[in-house]
Amino acid sequence: MKSIGRFSYALFFALFLGVFSASAQEIPSDEAAIKAGEALFKANCKACHAMDKKLVGPALAGVTERRETAWLLKWINNAPALYESGDEIAVQLVNDHGGNLMSAFPTLKEEQILTFLAYAKAWKPIDEGSTNNDPKVAAQPQDNSLLVIVLSITLVILVLMIIVLVLLSATLTKQLKNRGDLDEAEEEYVSQRHNVIKALTHPGFIGLVSVIAVLVGLVLGIEKGLYRIGVQQGYAPNQPIAFSHKIHAGENKVDCNYCHTGVRKSKHANIPSPNICMNCHNQIKTESKEIQKIYKAIETGEPIKWVRVHNLPDLAYFNHSQHVKVGGIECQTCHGPIEEMEVVRQYSELTMGWCIDCHRKTAVNAEGNDYYENLLKVHNERGTKEAMTVEDIGGTECSKCHY
Amino acid sequence: MFAKNKYKTLLGAALIGLLLTSCYDPTQKAEEPTEGWVNNNTNIEYAPQMYHSEAYDPMSQILDTTAGLLYFKGEIHDTTGVGEFYNSNRYNPNRMNMRVPAANTIKRGNMPYSIEKEDWATAQKNLPPQGFFASMPVLNEDGSSTTTLTKEELKEAKALYLRFCAHCHGEKGNGESALNEKGIGAPAYGPHAYKPIGHLFHVITYGKGRMGAHASQLSQEERWKIAAYVQQLQEKLK
Numbered sequence: 224m225k226s227i228g229r230f231s232y233a234l235f236f237a238l239f240l241g242v243f244s245a246s247a248q249e250i251p252s253d254e255a256a257i258k259a260g261e262a263l264f265k266a267n268c269k270a271c272h273a274m275d276k277k278l279v280g281p282a283l284a285g286v287t288e289r290r291e292t293a294w295l296l297k298w299i300n301n302a303p304a305l306y307e308s309g310d311e312i313a314v315q316l317v318n319d320h321g322g323n324l325m326s327a328f329p330t331l332k333e334e335q336i337l338t339f340l341a342y343a344k345a346w347k348p349i350d351e352g353s354t355n356n357d358p359k360v361a362a363q364p365q366d367n368s369l370l371v372i373v374l375s376i377t378l379v380i381l382v383l384m385i386i387v388l389v390l391l392s393a394t395l396t397k398q399l400k401n402r403g404d405l406d407e408a409e410e411e412y413v414s415q416r417h418n419v420i421k422a423l424t425h426p427g428f429i430g431l432v433s434v435i436a437v438l439v440g441l442v443l444g445i446e447k448g449l450y451r452i453g454v455q456q457g458y459a460p461n462q463p464i465a466f467s468h469k470i471h472a473g474e475n476k477v478d479c480n481y482c483h484t485g486v487r488k489s490k491h492a493n494i495p496s497p498n499i500c501m502n503c504h505n506q507i508k509t510e511s512k513e514i515q516k517i518y519k520a521i522e523t524g525e526p527i528k529w530v531r532v533h534n535l536p537d538l539a540y541f542n543h544s545q546h547v548k549v550g551g552i553e554c555q556t557c558h559g560p561i562e563e564m565e566v567v568r569q570y571s572e573l574t575m576g577w578c579i580d581c582h583r584k585t586a587v588n589a590e591g592n593d594y595y596e597n598l599l600k601v602h603n604e605r606g607t608k609e610a611m612t613v614e615d616i617g618g619t620e621c622s623k624c625h626y
Numbered sequence: 627m628f629a630k631n632k633y634k635t636l637l638g639a640a641l642i643g644l645l646l647t648s649c650y651d652p653t654q655k656a657e658e659p660t661e662g663w664v665n666n667n668t669n670i671e672y673a674p675q676m677y678h679s680e681a682y683d684p685m686s687q688i689l690d691t692t693a694g695l696l697y698f699k700g701e702i703h704d705t706t707g708v709g710e711f712y713n714s715n716r717y718n719p720n721r722m723n724m725r726v727p728a729a730n731t732i733k734r735g736n737m738p739y740s741i742e743k744e745d746w747a748t749a750q751k752n753l754p755p756q757g758f759f760a761s762m763p764v765l766n767e768d769g770s771s772t773t774t775l776t777k778e779e780l781k782e783a784k785a786l787y788l789r790f791c792a793h794c795h796g797e798k799g800n801g802e803s804a805l806n807e808k809g810i811g812a813p814a815y816g817p818h819a820y821k822p823i824g825h826l827f828h829v830i831t832y833g834k835g836r837m838g839a840h841a842s843q844l845s846q847e848e849r850w851k852i853a854a855y856v857q858q859l860q861e862k863l864k
Contacts, residue, residue, distance in 0.1 A: 266800070266801075266814065267814070267818065269801070269806065269809075270801045270806045270809070270810070270811050270812055270813055270814070271809065271811035271813075272809075273809055276809075278809030278810075278811065279809065279810070279811035279836065280811070323811075323835065323836065326813060326818075326819065327818075328818045329818065330817060330818045331818065426633070429633065429636065429637070430636055432640065433636040433637060433639055433640035433643075434636075436639075436640035436641075436643040436644055437639045437640060437642070437643035438643070439643060439644075439647060440642065440643025440644055440645070440646035440647050441643065441646065443646070443647045443649075443650040444643070444645070444646025444647045444648070444649045444650055445646060445649070447649075447650045448646065448647070448648070448649025448650040448651070449646070449649050451651070451669060451670075452649075452669065452670045452671075452672045453669070453670070453671055453672040453673075453677070454669060455668050455669055457665055458665055458666075458667065458668055458669070459663055459664050459665045459666075460664070460665070460666050461664055461666060474804065475793060475804050475805050475808075476793050476803070476804045476805075477793045477805075478788065478789040478790070478792070478793060480789040480790070481789060481790055481793070481843070484842075484843045491685050493685075494685070496842070498838075498839075498842055499842070499843060501838055502833070502837070502838030502839070502840065503810070503838065505836075505838060506810075506836040507810060524719070524720075525720055526720055526722055528689070531685065531686055534668070534677070534686065536673075536676060536677040537676065537677055537678055537679040537680070537683075537686075538676040538677070565663075566663060566664050568663065568665065
């Protein structure tokens with residue numbers, strides 16, 4: 224009897240422990256906990272996990288059904304330790320996700336992890352139908368069509384007016400001819416015929432046509448023809464890899480300096496070498512055909528033959544670091560909205576007039592730069608109130624760029 | 627209205643005007659293009675001999691051996707057999723004008739970073755060279771490090787951080803970035819991931835996990851500055 228009593232005591236104790244620990248690991252379901260869990264998810268997990276799709280880590284929707292709460296608590300607290308201990312699920316997970324092991328979050332308390340699990344349990348996909356009715360998107364084409372309607376109505380009215388006028392003049396002529404009380408001069412005026420050859424050889428007409436021809440020649444021929452020789456503005460060549468600045472610099476907001484590392488250090492901004500692409504693309508979008516071309520270039524050691532877009536003539540010297548680092552000029556000042564370009568094109572003229580124009584207008588930022596100290600002193604001694612421009616310090620000297 | 631000779635003048639002017647329009651090449655466009663617009667037209671070059679670099683230029687390398695080749699009565703009029711503008715180095719692999727530095731050479735003024743990639747224990751105790759920062763970072767007993775930057779140093783380090791790190795790790799180091807929205811998995815610097823300055827330098831140099839090595843883009847000096855700035859961010863995220 225005694226031994227049974229002890230046994231039941233022990234059983235009771237074990238049961239009690241079990242119930243106690245289970246209540247400590249219960250996933251809460253109240254609103255406050257879910258809210259707290261969402262905040263936790265956004266701060267710590269979002270970089271690698273999404274609820275509805277696999278990113279670096281697995282999708283987290285339904286994770287509370289897939290795994291035991293106790294295991295989840297251990298894993299989130301210190302995944303590397305669990306992996307090291309040879310836990311079967313942990314090893315399997317790491318193998319399934321390309322060897323990526325989740326970081327440890329040792330400072331997260333058990334209650335905090337439980338609130339996160341509450342959020343994961345309560346999470347439901349957002350109904351996408353409700354987000355599609357964006358009024359701004361719908362409004363734009365309407366604006367355009369209104370303009371088209373107004374223009375076409377005006378055009379129709381003008382055509383109708385011409386028809387009415389022609390008809391009017393015809394009836395009036397007919398009426399006048401039928402009256403019979405006109406004198407000779409009036410008769411001649413009314414019944415005159417339009418002689419096409421006479422009109423074409425009329426000095427006024429020839430003069431007008433000549434003037435128009437000269438103007439068209441001047442505009443098209445000189446402005447858009449002769450002035451464009453040697454100017455490659457708008458040149459947007461096909462590249463061996465369809466790299467998009469719109470995605471990288473625009474959407475993903477990668478800084479220009481990140482890839483064009485030479486821009487602050489040397490004459491050239493530099494075309495990034497494939498190893499810079501690999502900083503991200505050894506992991507990201509590895510299946511893309513365009514990115515496979517980079518892998519191939521690295522494997523074979525054969526360089527990617529990018530086509531140079533901005534071909535400044537060899538007779539002119541240009542230095543990027545001088546303009547970007549010292550001058551503090553934004554890339555977009557000369558290269559235009561590069562972050563919106565799918566294919567890079569030459570935005571500016573890159574003519575001498577274009578260079579000189581900027582040198583004349585741009586004030587030098589001499590603040591905190593000892594190099595300009597004496598130049599600024601001399602400039603101020605002149606007694607002008609205008610700011611010191613690049614031209615004032617020799618920015619339009621021939622030998623600055625041509626040597 | 628017009629005298630006879632004036633006619634001729636006018637007609638002559640019109641003819642010149644019409645002739646001038648032939649300089650206009652309608653395929654040459656400089657206007658705002660549509661998305662994904664391609665234009666392979668480089669336009670007429672006026673003085674190509676002055677445009678193309680005769681010296682080997684890595685950034686404007688011409689691989690076409692017939693570029694600028696002079697023909698005279700159908701025969702090549704050039705003793706070298708290659709065009710005037712061909713400027714690729716035929717002695718280099720793939721005729722590249724640019725070469726990587728020879729193996730085991732060290733950049734002037736630089737000391738090699740000798741800690742191995744897997745040697746995290748040594749890396750975590752590593753500190754920047756003496757005199758690098760105005761006040762030397764201190765290694766604490768618990769393995770953390772304390773870094774204090776002057777106003778100037780902070781400004782410079784922040785600029786570097788924003789250029790090279792912020793697009794993944796976020797401007798404040800909290801992982802809030804456009805790329806993380808897409809789920810690339812760049813971690814926040816805190817509050818759960820405190821690391822000493824030597825560790826940060828090591829990660830930037832060699833990369834870790836999904837992050838690549840940034841040693842080719844950043845000099846050692848720049849890497850130490852960024853590591854120091856990340857420490858400042860970690861203090862704020864604690």
